[in-house]
Amino acid sequence: MWTGGFILLLLALTLQVIVCVKQRNSETVYQWKQLVYGFPTEQDRQEALANGNLVPANGIPIDVAPHQQSQKGSRVFITIPRFQTGIPYTLATVSDSNEANGPVLIPYPNYTWHNANGEDCNKITSAFRVAITECNQMFVIDSGVIGTTQNCPPQLLIFDLNTDTLAHRYRFEGNMYVPVASLLITPLVVVHDPPPKGRCQRLHVYIADVTHHGLVIYDSESNSAWRAENKFMYPDPDYGTHTIARESFILMDGMFALATDHRQLYFHPLASNSEYAVPLSVLNNRTNWDGNMEAMQNEFRMVGKRSSECAAEAMDSQRNLYCVTFNPIKLIRWNPYNVKNEIEVPADPRLLEFVSGMKVYKNGSGKEELWMISNRYQKIAAGTLSDREINFRVVRRPLDDIQAQNIPTPNQDLSQRLIFS
Numbered sequence: 001m002w003t004g005g006f007i008l009l010l011l012a013l014t015l016q017v018i019v020c021v022k023q024r025n026s027e028t029v030y031q032w033k034q035l036v037y038g039f040p041t042e043q044d045r046q047e048a049l050a051n052g053n054l055v056p057a058n059g060i061p062i063d064v065a066p067h068q069q070s071q072k073g074s075r076v077f078i079t080i081p082r083f084q085t086g087i088p089y090t091l092a093t094v095s096d097s098n099e100a101n102g103p104v105l106i107p108y109p110n111y112t113w114h115n116a117n118g119e120d121c122n123k124i125t126s127a128f129r130v131a132i133t134e135c136n137q138m139f140v141i142d143s144g145v146i147g148t149t150q151n152c153p154p155q156l157l158i159f160d161l162n163t164d165t166l167a168h169r170y171r172f173e174g175n176m177y178v179p180v181a182s183l184l185i186t187p188l189v190v191v192h193d194p195p196p197k198g199r200c201q202r203l204h205v206y207i208a209d210v211t212h213h214g215l216v217i218y219d220s221e222s223n224s225a226w227r228a229e230n231k232f233m234y235p236d237p238d239y240g241t242h243t244i245a246r247e248s249f250i251l252m253d254g255m256f257a258l259a260t261d262h263r264q265l266y267f268h269p270l271a272s273n274s275e276y277a278v279p280l281s282v283l284n285n286r287t288n289w290d291g292n293m294e295a296m297q298n299e300f301r302m303v304g305k306r307s308s309e310c311a312a313e314a315m316d317s318q319r320n321l322y323c324v325t326f327n328p329i330k331l332i333r334w335n336p337y338n339v340k341n342e343i344e345v346p347a348d349p350r351l352l353e354f355v356s357g358m359k360v361y362k363n364g365s366g367k368e369e370l371w372m373i374s375n376r377y378q379k380i381a382a383g384t385l386s387d388r389e390i391n392f393r394v395v396r397r398p399l400d401d402i403q404a405q406n407i408p409t410p411n412q413d414l415s416q417r418l419i420f421s
C-alpha cells in the first residue's frame with residue numbers, strides 16, 4: 001500500500017517537473033537603427049558613395065541564418081535584397097564591431113562578389129533568402145532583380161561554409177520564371193543523404209515564387225528544375241491589407257513561406273490566413289509536372305487557418321510550426337494546425353514587428369533555437385521609418401521549454417498544456 005502511494009506521489013512529482021519548464025525569453029542578438037556597411041578599404045567606401053552604390057538609408061534586412069563550425073566559429077548571415085539601388089552588397093555576415101547605428105556588416109563571401117549594377121551575372125545580384133544544411137552548405141536564392149529590373153536570370157548559389165567558396169551554381173532556365181513578374185524569394189532544402197553516413201549528393205530545393213505564384217523544385221541529381229503551380233499559392237484579397245502595430249499597408253504577396261517535416265511541404269501565401277501542404281513525394285516526381293504545371297490538384301490541401309496573416313515560418317524537429325502573426329503581433333506555435341491549437345509563445349511584440357526571416361537552428365549543444373529577423377515593414381510601406389529608432393532586429397529564442405511539453409494530441413485544449421512557471 002505504502003509503496004504504491006509513494007510511487008504515485010513520485011509519478012505526480014515527475015509529471016510536474018515535465019510540465020512546468022522554466023520559461024525562456026526572446027533575446028535580441030543584434031539591432032540596428034540603420035544597416036552599417038563595412039568595406040574592405042576606405043577607398044571602396046568612398047567609391048561606393050560617389051557612384052551611388054552606397055545610400056545608407058536604403059538597405060532592409062530580410063533573412064537571417066546562424067551557423068557554427070569549428071574553424072570558422074559562430075557566424076550570422078543576413079540578406080539585404082536590392083529592392084532599390086544604393087545597396088553595396090546583399091549577403092553579409094555580422095561582425096563584432098559596433099557603430100552608433102548597430103553592428104558592422106561584412107560582405108560575404110567578399111566584396112568583389114557583389115554585382116552592384118547588375119552588369120555581371122556571375123556575381124550576386126540580389127540575395128533574397130538562404131538555407132543552411134547539415135552539410136555545412138549555404139543555399140542562396142538570388143532573384144537577379146534590382147528594383148524592378150531583371151538584370152540577371154535568377155540563380156541558386158551553393159557556398160561551402162568550410163572554405164567559403166562556391167560549390168555549385170544553378171541558373172534557372174527561362175521556363176522556370178517570368179522576368180520581373182516572378183520573384184524567387186525563399187529556398188528550402190531537404191538533404192536525402194545527410195552526414196555522417198551520407199555524402200550530401202542527393203537533395204531537393206523548393207523555391208517560392210512570390211509574385212508569379214508558384215514553386216520551383218530543383219533536383220541535385222539531375223541538376224535540373226521544374227515548376228508546380230496551385231490555386232493555394234495565390235494571395236487572398238480578403239487578407240491583402242495588413243495591420244502591424246497600428247499601421248496598415250496593402251501587400252498582395254502570394255507563395256511566401258516554406259517549411260517541411262521531410263514528408264510534406266507546408267506553405268502559405270503572405271496575403272492569407274491559411275496554411276497548406278503537399279507531399280514531397282508528389283513534388284519530387286518530375287513526371288507529375290511535365291507538360292502541366294497545374295497538375296496533381298487533389299494532392300494539395302489546406303491544413304488549417306490562423307487568427308491572422310504571418311510572413312516567415314519555420315518548423316522544428318518535433319513538427320512544431322512557428323510564425324509571428326501580424327495583428328496582434330504574436331509568436332505562435334502550431335501543432336496540429338488549426339486556430340484552436342494556435343499557442344502563443346510569450347514574446348515581446350515590440351521585438352517582432354514584421355518577421356521576414358525565421359530559422360530553427362541547432363546550437364553547439366544540440367538544442368534547437370528559433371532565430372528571427374524583424375524589419376518593421378509596415379513603416380517602410382508607410383514611409384514612416386525613422387533612423388532615430390531601432391528598426392531591424394535579430395532575435396533568438398531557445399525552444400527547449402516548448403519542446404519539453406508533451407506532444408499534444410488533437411482535440412485537447414492546448415492552452416491548458418503549455419504551462420510556464
Ligand SMILES: *[C@@H]1O[C@H](CO)[C@@H](O)[C@H](O)[C@H]1NC(C)=O
Binds near residue numbers: 109110111166
Ligand atoms: C573574392 O572571391 C573571388 C572568388 O572566390 C576571388 O577570386 C577573389 O580573389 C576574392 N577577392 C578578394 C579581394 O578577396
Ligand SMILES: *[C@@H]1O[C@H](CO)[C@@H](O)[C@H](O)[C@H]1NC(C)=O
Binds near residue numbers: 285286287288
Ligand atoms: C511518378 O509519377 C508518374 C505519373 O505521373 C508515375 O507513373 C510514376 O510511377 C511515379 N514515379 C514514382 C517513383 O513514384
Ligand SMILES: *[C@@H]1O[C@H](CO)[C@@H](O)[C@H](O)[C@H]1NC(C)=O
Binds near residue numbers: 364366368398399400
Ligand atoms: C544551447 O541551448 C541550450 C538551451 O537553450 C543552452 O543551455 C546552451 O547553453 C546552448 N549552447 C550553446 C553552445 O549555445
